[in-house]
């Protein structure tokens with residue numbers, strides 16, 4: 001599809017910076033929702049800057065400047081409502097991709113010895129709340145005595161961080177002139193968000209995982225109970241208007257659960273763990289091998305996103321971070337509504353007594369490192385005939401398969417092959433317990449492209465589980481072949 005000709009981005013040149021190149025800042029456009037709905041991969045914002053970040057300073061609302069061919073005329077509304085610092089992004093663009101919106105490199109980046117900043121988001125554009133009592137908010141948008149504070153205060157400090165942040169998000173979205181009234185247009189609506197809080201009972205059945213389905217149902221109940229308790233008919237209008245129906249509250253909670261960061265913020269002498277919604281950084285998708293990471297820069301209260309030191313980036317590459325390290329697919333599903341067939345931390349429970357020799361397995365697949373830090377050594381000679389076989393699932397297999405290791409005792413090939421076959425047999429049994437095969441799941445997804453996001457996520461989850469088990473079967477097959485050499 002051709003590039004849209006109407007303005008997608010509002011851009012300013014920052015006159016205050018001394019660099020020879022311009023620094024461009026972007027602001028959200030209310031028409032983004034339309035762009036999301038039509039589902040095409042369209043450029044949303046191009047931001048460019050000098051590489052001289054040391055010249056950073058707080059700046060006054062800049063004047064709009066004539067656009068280049070790619071940059072559209074500026075709309076100063078955002079600055080009229082009083083924000084002095086804006087988001088900055090360097091060499092990245094925000095576009096719709098296979099996993100919803102994502103952040104993509106708009107130019108090549110040579111590997112550097114130091115991590116390189118690609119985004120800076122000032123604290124005043126975030127919605128944050130401390131994880132512990134006394135509740136502290138940055139920026140403090142809640143007027144003293146507002147009844148939403150009492151609701152926040154009634155939550156369980158240990159478990160309810162998401163309920164508190166959802167209240168605050170709803171408040172920010174309702175607050176006249178608040179940045180989130182504009183940024184809200186970048187957030188996925190209920191039909192676009194993958195959170196299983198938004199899943200129907202039928203969607204949950206499609207997970208083919210009754211334990212997960214009941215965990216999600218419990219989460220849904222918790223959200224509805226909270227809304228019922230606090231949004232009763234006699235509640236003050238100031239609160240009522242934030243979430244007139246339970247759907248609005250459940251949507252806000254889904255946004256919080258799928259997009260919040262938990263970070264330690266240091267501000268002067270004050271150090272606190274906080275839950276935070278960070279505009280623009282919340283468009284970064286997850287990878288188990290991320291090329292970026294986030295960092296709280298305390299000196300000027302910015303969250304920065306940096307490219308890993310030594311990381312080569314090609315124009316068009318997706319910029320990713322690791323949402324949660326060492327977590328299985330079920331936790332990714334419960335929180336974010338997605339899973340991966342190659343999650344290196346996924347686990348399968350075997351119940352028999354068969355074991356294979358750990359060192360032989362890892363050396364066949366060029367896997368190195370200590371058990372907790374296994375990685376694929378791709379500089380080693382590739383596995384002939386299976387060049388692209390090793391992925392996160394094979395690393396997970398090395399962790400999850402029952403193995404033995406006994407000093408210098410060598411494995412006996414015939415015993416190893418027998419054990420590998422028994423483990424394969426157990427995997428086949430696991431696959432048979434599912435009502436559908438991974439091929440059938442894939443066929444369903446291919447022939448139903450309009451499936452809702454939550455149903456799609458549920459079917460992918462069960463398919464990913466089967467693909468993982470299938471990959472273990474294949475790895476054990478290769479193991480049996482190779483053990484004789």
Ligand SMILES: C[S@@+](CC[C@H](N)C(=O)[O-])C[C@H]1O[C@@H](n2cnc3c(N)ncnc32)[C@H](O)[C@@H]1O
Nearest residue numbers: 099100101194258259282283284285286336338
């Ligand atoms: C923090 S948001 C990232 C931005 C989001 N893609 C959007 O459209 O705004 C997290 C959500 O992105 C999607 N997502 C992120 N990483 C993903 C991945 N590796 N695979 C599939 N979906 C992913 C999931 O829907 C998740 O709930």
